[in-house]
Amino acid sequence: MKRRDALKKTGFIFGGSIAGSALLFQVGCNSKTSDSVGFFSLDQINFLNEVGETILPQTDTPGAKEANVGAFMAVVVRDCYTPENQKEFIEGMDKINSLSKNSYKQSFVACTEQQRTELLSILDEEGDDYFKLIKNLTLTGYYTSQVGATQFLNYNPAPGYYDGCLAQKPW
């Protein structure tokens, strides 16, 4: 737990200085190219998929990466988010990478699974708004993806009846 505490502290101290730093990711509508989706480049989508996979890893069912939650997030952040939430989300992506560099001397994507889990667990506990946004979109993107809906959940487009007293979980 000591290491976790240290990380938390680092995160806290470091957190304050990030907003003013140059964005690690160049973002904006004019950055849209053929190898991008929504606001984000393929690198950024890959980053979001790795963050997503840490939140919802592959187990006996597929993980968030296989559901390509990164591409989903790119479209939703571009089209459905308010400008304030867009800013928060994008700065949040930078914060994760900055924290990773500060703590592990490498970008989030280059971290080991254990390091990623350690870092995001702390962010989840601290409950910053930007991480809530990322986590929420990971969950939503996963449930509504084909792999999430059909392999994690028991997707049935036409149940055909209502059972109000079912003896086992329907999903």
Place this chain on the structure above:
Amino acid sequence: MKNDNTYDAIVIGTGISGGWAAKELCEKGLKTLVLDRGRDVKHIVDYEDLKAPWELPHRGLKTQEDIRLSPIQSGVYNYNEVSKKYFVNDLDQPYEQVKPFEWARGYQVGGRSLIWGRQCYRRSEIDFLANSKDGFGVDWPIGYKDIAPWYDYVEPFVGVSGSLEGLPHLPDGKFQPPMPMNCVEKEVADRVRKGFTDGRMIINGRTANHTKKIGSRGPCLYRGKCESGCSYGGYFSSNSATLPAAIATGNMTLRPFSVVKEIIYDKEKRRAKGVRVIDSETLEVHEYFSNVIFLNASTLNSTLILLNSVSDAFPNGLGNGSEQIGHNLMDMPYGAGARGSFEGHEDKYTYGSRPTGIFVPRFRNINKETERKDFLRGYTFQGGASRRRIEDAPGIGAKLKEKIAEAGGWEMGITAWGEHLPYYDNKVTLHKENKDKFGMPILKIDCEFKENEKAMLEDMKNSAAEILEMGGIKNIETYNWNKIPGSCIHETGTARMGLDPKTSVLNKWNQMHEVNNVFITDGSAMASSGCTPGPSITYMALTARAVDYAVSEMKKGNIR
């Protein structure tokens, strides 16, 4: 003068009531022109309900652009990435809110019948006598016995599922079997029935989702996608039911993209001779003529057409000698209630997306014992118990995945829908300067809830909590969503029925007192809002009844 533009009948609008007018007129052999201001929406062909969530770019979410273009519509409860094509663009179709008023609109063939709530409850004798009893509004010119046979007539075709309860204040109908309650609802309903002596009870919701097949329609497959349009015809809409019936007669001519500018009045013959229509695509103006006209453009748009139909004979709007057109606008105060959790049945879950819930019939002011000092009239509750998967939880990783595969606890809530008194000063008028892109004046809506509605909303919270408590629900909290008028989407009353031409617009047959070949059978005809939600079944019954009368009058030569 007979020409290509002459028909036996014209129907303006294709929503719930216009679809019925079209069906009934065509089935009685009248060559009928059916107008709608929007595009055609063909049953099945034009729906997108079969798409899986991952086939939608935003997985069903609305975008910032949706909110910008339709700030009002995008706030409607069932507006989403698929259903949005059945709602108007607010910027394109403006109106003025003198007081806050949420006006939900669907400008396409089928109108709001594609996106309606589908609940169907008959009005009772208490509803028809309400105005006479307390003096608000004018006396209804009909009683329950006048409309009962017409409910009997429309319900089997509509396909209303519900339970028979034998209540005088919530008449039974010709129902299909009800959609079932779940185990928690059954237990709570049992306790409530035994626990209260004032008649409070929980019954199955009554909905136009079909539990039995009606011809090629239905049954409902419990997909939870009603607002997308239903390729299985699992619920009643004009598109799935009445318009195909009208088409099948060979008597219907459907003309989409037809914005009705005005009804043309013939001063000498003292009758309406036809309509003037703006083609919304070409902006050309066309005239169509007929012996009888059914105005079913929805409450507020029917009012717009009447007020815009000015002539020497009717300088204030067609048939508006009473100067009541546009007044007495009602919606329904709703959105107060209570919710809590249920302990037990932890080994039970639900399957399928049930498109209805449970219903609490009116229990206030139904007799001497239930009379209230704080408000007139009554309200009812809709609600239900549910058990959902945990969709978010603290933590990340494999543990989180385990957590989100678990079920949460059982929860139950009930929310009230109440009566809105008819007030003369709740009104809609034409804007004097501002016009829409077709040159039609925009509407100014000036409507509010007053003391009676506010007192009712307060009581709704308290009685909801009492009902849930009696039912064994724990951790009860009450709420009031503070909904503004219009948001219930039950706007009514602006061309009301009545006995006296001096104080009402329509007679007991929904026929204009002053223009006997114009009938109005949408929500604008209502002399009171009634205490239950689900007003549409009443518009349907009134429409079938009015068509039957109109055609018999035509045969007698009284309408020509």
